[in-house]
Amino acid sequence: MVSEEYWGKHSKAPDARSIQEDSQFHVASVRKCYIGFAVAYAVHHGYIESIDDEIINYLNLDNKLLKKITIRHLLTHSHGLNTTKSKIIREFEPGLSWAYRDINIELLTQVVKLTTGKTIAQILKDEVIIPLEFKETGWHDEENEKLVQVIREPNNKFWSTCKGTDGDRKNMYVSTRELAYWGYTHLKEGFINGKQVVSKEILNLTTTLQSPCLLNKELPQNGFLWFVKELPARNTEIGELVPKESYQILGYTNVALLVIPQHEIVAVRMFNSFGSTPGYDYLSDIRDFGDTLLRCI
Structure with a gap:
């Protein structure tokens, strides 16, 4: 641990708990790196x-819209599917472009459950949470004092009220330290304190470039849902x-986890603000998160 700082409150309530080491944040799409695992x-x-x-x-x-779509397409946001009024539509042919939609996560979690006979949460519990002794990583339906509001x-259309603890819902909460340690586990390829705690092969598979050769070279690149830095892209x-071979995952609550193997650095930021306020450039801000880190070293 090189640097650690907390500030703010769990909510806007006058008696709200202060943000601290065991505060668990709603990580939104950061959950996708666990699904990728x-x-x-x-x-x-x-x-x-x-x-x-x-x-x-x-x-x-x-x-018929699911034909020709591969698991690779789902993992790298190159599937071309979307939903409107609960109906599946196709925005582009699979493997030709990139678009960030939620339907790929729904399909991937179904594939995992049908093939393994286990839920996402069960796999994570056996392979990650128990071996790493995590106490502040998981899916929660009910509020408790450690969960940051x-x-x-109130009526944000992107906010999910779905409940469930199988790991396929948007209700995952993680503490700052455990999210950082999750990144550290990837950095060390699962070899912690002289022991192979988490599978090296699985971890490396998730953070290796898996995107198909897209026509537009300026689009993002992905591993198993992680964003990976391989080729320059606007x-x-x-x-x-x-630098190249770094990887990052981020969520709509402005939570981000960045791993930079070249410098052996893992960085995490946690917020409890959902979405983008008017005038806020999310893409510019998340890029600056990593660039600021590099300027500091």
Whole structure:
């Protein structure tokens, strides 16, 4: 631990608890790196033969729009699917472009559960949470004093009220330290205190570039849902100064985890503000997070 700082309160209530070491933040889409781990677990153990398999090989869904879409497309946001009024639509042919949508997560969690017979949460518990002795990482339906309240507009259309503890919902909470240690586990390839605690092969699979060769070279690049820095790209969410082979995951609550292997650095920021306020440039801000870090070293 090189630097650590907390400030603020759990909510706007006058008697709100102060943010501290055991405060657990709603991490929003940062949960996807845990889901990516579960998919990599299924691949590593042979439940999924190849990420280039079409998803209709694993899902009992009769929808012609799912044809030709592979697990790789889902993992790298290159599937081209979206939903409108609960109906699946296609925005572009799979593998030709990139778009950040939620339907790929819904499909991936179904594939994991059907192939392994386990939920995302069960896989994480056995492979990560118990081995790393995590106490502040998990899915919560009910409030408790350690959960930081998310500040948001009451009727924000992107906010999910879905409940469940299987790991397929948007209700994951993690403390700052445990999110940082999750990144550190990747940095050390699962080898902690002289022991292989988490599978090196699974971790490396998740953070290796998996994106298909897209026509637009300026689009972001992904591993197993992680954003990875491989080729220069104007639309990447990783800062320009951040070196190659770094990887990052971020969420709409402005939470971010960045791992920079070249400098052996893991950095985390946690917020409890949901979405982007008027005049706030989210893409510029998240790039500056990594660039500021590089300027400091």
